[in-house]
Amino acid sequence: MNWGSASEFFAMGGYGFYVWGSFGVTAAALLIEALLARKRLSDTRRLLRRELAADRDNQD
Amino acid sequence: MKPRQKRLAIVLGGLAAVGIAATLILNAFQSNLVFFFTPTQVAGGEAPKDRPFRIGGLVKEGSLQRNDITARFIVTDTAREIPVAYKGILPDLFSEGKGVVAQGTLGADGNFTASEVLAKHDENYMPPEAQAAVDKAHEASRTLKQ
Amino acid sequence: MSQRLINWFKFASPASFYPLAGTLWPWFAGLASVLCAVGLWISFFVAPTDFQQGEGYRIIFIHVPASWMSMFIYCVMAFWAAIGITFNTRLSGMMSSALAPTGALFAFLSLWTGALWGKPMWGAWWVWDARLTSELILFFLYIGYIALTSAIDDPRRADKAGAIVALVGVINVPIIYFSVKWWNTLHQGASVSMTKAPTMATTMLWGMLIMALAFWMYSIAIALYRVRAIILERERHATWVAELPEMQR
Structure with missing residues (x-):
């Protein structure tokens, strides 16, 4: 174990800004990418459902 | 359209x-x-003379002197040496025996006046205890050779 | 043998790859989460402090994996581009465009974490040395690929144009990798390579490799997920899409 306390952990030996700036932005970026991918798939599905429904109505 | x-x-x-x-x-x-020139390349006239350039090498052991805000040290590639003067804050990893890259101009007297100093670290990563062991091993082999 | 060949071509059709990707991606996402948790634990609680850089070196645990992924994903895109041009398969172009945003993201993260590492250690956020410049070029190649393929409406022509960018740009990858050997750079040499023993303490090395594996699994999961959206977008008029259970009212 490297850290005596939580504040030591967050300070990262004086490099807190740089270390947490790196890990924080990476975590945020991967999370946002995953959410965008999910939105893209659900949007596409909704659009196609609407198109297919319109087609069926036209045929009826 | x-x-x-x-x-x-x-x-x-x-x-x-x-x-x-x-x-x-x-x-x-x-x-x-060519991000930097080594002291040997500078001595060989490979570095540009009319504009600022970067020199790179190791900070010679025992060469660092500080007075007020000016730091003076010698950059060496173990073959040739260049004295450097720099006004400003040195980076965290700057230390004697370690890599350094300095940007600036070479005076006619052979002194290099730096406007920026960057530390160049190596690709070794280890805990301090391991480094102490490595140093001890080096010391031991040196004493054995003598 | 011929049986196996037929099976491969079966999965190369969008209609059968769509459900396959749907089955596979949660497994890769789960693996990514577990590996990420283990990797982060090692990164912060097991790996010791570095003798030169103190705690600041811990950026390595995402900087190096992100840089590896940015280079590797571009190679995979070039591979799909070559397959697409040679065999004229529809799925290969879709795989390339599913990978490109993730590759661009990792290239960005490599530059970002590198800047946050360079400032305290070297004394500069950015320098124009060969390693950093060639990684920036890789980022622009990804952006160029995405802009070009999304500008062309016909997906087949977009794939062809994108494939050319992917294949031409792939020469940049070995340039990035060997830049620290070929030229004087501020960036240090490789700590891990195939030709020599790693120059890192063992626990540090494990942390880095597990994080790299986590990023790898994440990339596969997100690419499989994104390729499903791309398949639906492009195959919207196919009967198999209309027959999908999620397309019923």
């Missing part, structure tokens, strides 16, 4: 991105691929 113009704009944007990339490559090949 509108969507076509939009497409054209995006194509031009893409071409611009590739163009920027190509320019960067060419620029890098012309001057920046």
Whole structure:
């Protein structure tokens, strides 16, 4: 174990800004990418459902 | 017509991105691929004389002197040496025996006046205890040779 | 043998790859989460402090994996581009465009974490040395690929144009990798390579490799997920899409 306390952990030996700036932005970026991918798939599905429904109505 | 113009704009944007990339490559090949010159290269006249350039090497052990805000040290590649003067804050990893890259101009007297000093660290990562063991081993082999 | 060949081509059709990707991606996402948790634990609680850089070196645990992924994903895109041009398969172009945003993201993260590492250690956020410049070019290649393929409405023509960018740009990858050997750079040499023993303490090395594996699994999961959206977008008029259970009212 490297850290005596939580504040030591967050300070990262004086490099807190740089270390947490790196890990924080990476975590945020991967999370946002995953959410965008999910939105893209659900949007596409909704659009196609609407198109297919319109087609069926036209045929009826 | 509108969507076509939009497409054209995006194509031009893409071409611009590739163009920027190509320019960067060419620029890098012309001057920046040689990020720094070693003291031996400088002594051999390879460094540009009319504009600032970077020198790189190791900070010679025991050469660092500080008075007020000016730091003086010697950059060596173990064959040749260049004395450097620098006004400003040295980076965290700057220390004697370690790598350094300094940008500035070479005076007629052979002294290099730096406007920027960067630390160049190596690719070794280990805990302090392991480094102490390595140092001890070096010391032991040195005493054995004598 | 011929049986196996037929099976491969079966999965190369969007209609059968769509459900396959749907089955596979949660497994890779789960693996990514577990590996990420283990990797982060090692990164912060097991790996010791570095003798030169103190705690600041811990950026390595995402900087190096992100840089590896940015280079590797571009190679995979070039591979799909070559397959697409040679065999004229529809799925290969879709795989390339599914990978490009993730590759661009990792290239960005490599530059970002590198800047946050360079400032305290070297004394500069950015320098124009060969390693950093060639990684920036890789980022622009990804952006160029995305802009070009999204500008062309016909997906087949977009794939062809994108494939050319992917194949031409792939020469940049070995340039990035060997830049620290070929030229004087501020960036240090490789700590891990195939030709020599790693120059890192063992626990540090494990942390880095597990994080790299986590990023790898994440990339596969997100690419499989994104390729499903791309398949639906492009195959919207196919009967198999209309027959999908999620397309019923």
